[in-house]
Amino acid sequence: MLKKITAFIIAAAIxxxxxxxxxxxxxxxxxxxxxxxxxxxxxxxxxxKNQDATTTDMSIDMKMDMTADGESLSMNMxxxxxxxxTDENNIKLGASSVTSIPExxxxxxxxxYIKDTIYxxxxxxxxKSAVTPEVAESIMGNATANEMLDADVIKDAELxxxxxxxxxxxKFDNSIYNDILSESMGDMTEVSGISYELKDxxxxxxxxxxxxxxxxxxxxxxVMTNSEAGAETGGAQSMEMTLEMNITINSIGxxxxxxxxxxxxxxxxxxxxxxxxxxx
Numbered sequence: 001m002l003k004k005i006t007a008f009i010i011a012a013a014i015x016x017x018x019x020x021x022x023x024x025x026x027x028x029x030x031x032x033x034x035x036x037x038x039x040x041x042x043x044x045x046x047x048x049k050n051q052d053a054t055t056t057d058m059s060i061d062m063k064m065d066m067t068a069d070g071e072s073l074s075m076n077m078x079x080x081x082x083x084x085x086t087d088e089n090n091i092k093l094g095a096s097s098v099t100s101i102p103e104x105x106x107x108x109x110x111x112x113y114i115k116d117t118i119y120x121x122x123x124x125x126x127x128k129s130a131v132t133p134e135v136a137e138s139i140m141g142n143a144t145a146n147e148m149l150d151a152d153v154i155k156d157a158e159l160x161x162x163x164x165x166x167x168x169x170x171k172f173d174n175s176i177y178n179d180i181l182s183e184s185m186g187d188m189t190e191v192s193g194i195s196y197e198l199k200d201x202x203x204x205x206x207x208x209x210x211x212x213x214x215x216x217x218x219x220x221x222x223v224m225t226n227s228e229a230g231a232e233t234g235g236a237q238s239m240e241m242t243l244e245m246n247i248t249i250n251s252i253g254x255x256x257x258x259x260x261x262x263x264x265x266x267x268x269x270x271x272x273x274x275x276x277x278x279x280x
Contacts, residue, residue, distance in 0.1 A: 039159035043168045043205055046213040050252055054086045057250040068239035076100045081140075082256045090115060091133045094258040095140050111140050114260040119267055120275065128267040129275055139275050154203070164209040172201040198222045216247045 037045065050056065060079040065072060079097035093113035100106045110121040113136040119128045120139065131139070157170040199221040206214040220243040261267065 039157035039166075039168050039170070040154065042159065042166050042207055042211065043154060043157060043170065046205070046207045046211045049211055050213055050249075053253040055082075055084050055254060055256050056252050057082045057254070057256050059248045059250060060245060061248075062243065062245040064241065064243045066239055066241050068237060074102060080250075082258055084256050084258055092258040093133070093136055093140060094256075110261075111136075112258060112260055113140070114258065117260075118275070119261050119264070121261065121267075126261075126263075126267040127270050127275065128264070129270055129272045131272045131275075135272055162206075165214070166207040166209075168205040168207060170203050170205070172198075172203065174198045174201060195225050195227065196222060197225075212252060213249050215249060218245045218247070219243065220245075 058081055060077070060081070062075075062077045062079075064075045064077075066074075077097055077099045079095060081095040082093070084092040091113070093111070095111040096109070098106055098108050107123050108121075109123070110119075112119045113131075113133070116130055116132070117128055118131050118136045118139055120126070154170040155173055157168055160167045160169075201218070201220045203219075204217045206216075208214055220241075222241045222243075224239045224241060226237045
């Protein structure tokens with residue numbers, strides 16, 4: 001469960017940085033610098049600029065707290081993700097993350113997707129598999145982002161200034177993210193009667209005067225309900241989840257370095273189905 005929730009959150013992050021709302025052209029033909037843009041227009045202009053970029057490098061720091069029946073669990077994750085789509089016939093993706101859970105220690109996972117092969121090093125257990133870029137994205141946790149390419153995910157955007165930077169605060173359209181969250185949990189909801197509902201999801205984006213997205217802070221609260229909990233546990237159970245995520249855009253459109261592991265011979269060749277749970 002935790003892995004799927006984390007994958008959804010990473011998907012939200014990737015959505016915001018790679019494929020968030022497409023920009024709109026102005027009917028006057030003027031460039032954005034020649035007119036005063038609204039908060040939403042500034043956000044969409046920056047998102048479109050990111051979408052058109054062929055390379056990106058970002059860092060994600062996330063804290064999640066889960067509470068049920070008076071017990072709580074916290075999780076912290078730091079992640080760096082890079083993409084190089086300069087050559088559409090040789091897409092390169094890279095990611096590394098460290099997840100920390102009290103009393104369970106740290107778990108490090110590294111991914112590299114080079115020449116149609118994904119390499120996964122999960123806490124020293126190493127696998128490789130020949131997959132498409134789409135399957136690689138799924139394995140790395142951001143497949144659901146692709147479902148939101150054309151979605152207007154933000155609303156109620158407001159603009160303030162900090163020097164030359166534009167500070168955009170906004171809310172997310174919960175109806176869109178509720179659908180994506182339910183879909184991302186897939187077989188769990190069908191088999192175990194588990195459902196998810198976003199209660200609140202807000203964001204703050206920092207965008208410079210050239211419409212480059214510098215950072216995004218996302219806060220989210222949600223409830224997971226297990227309607228088929230056994231009588232011994234008192235029937236239906238709910239778990240409250242809160243999350244704070246900070247995304248820093250290290251670079252957009254600048255060269256990035258993504259390479260295959262130096263010890264390829266130590267990676268076990270397995271089928272894509274084994275990495276995706278049969279979803280490939």
